[in-house]
Amino acid sequence: MDSNEIFVKCECGTEGMMVNHDPEYNQYYFSYWGYGTNPKNRGLWRRIKYAMRVIFHGKIWKDEIILGPREAKELVEFINKTQNASRG
């Protein structure tokens, strides 16, 4: 992973969210990884499903959204606001 990406794990430890920043367009790519980053930890059937997903869809995340600078700022402000409110 380079400095332009972060993988945030779900509390349950299974899924996760990858956030990539594209400095050229200043956009953020949020992708939801339904099986985490290490399919070897899963059972055989889940690993087969994972492989099929890569073969047929060419990607291992389930979905992705792209945020521009304005949306990214809104998200940061929302997280800061809610974090500050729940502190203490």
Ligand SMILES: [Zn+2]
């Ligand atoms: Zn989870």
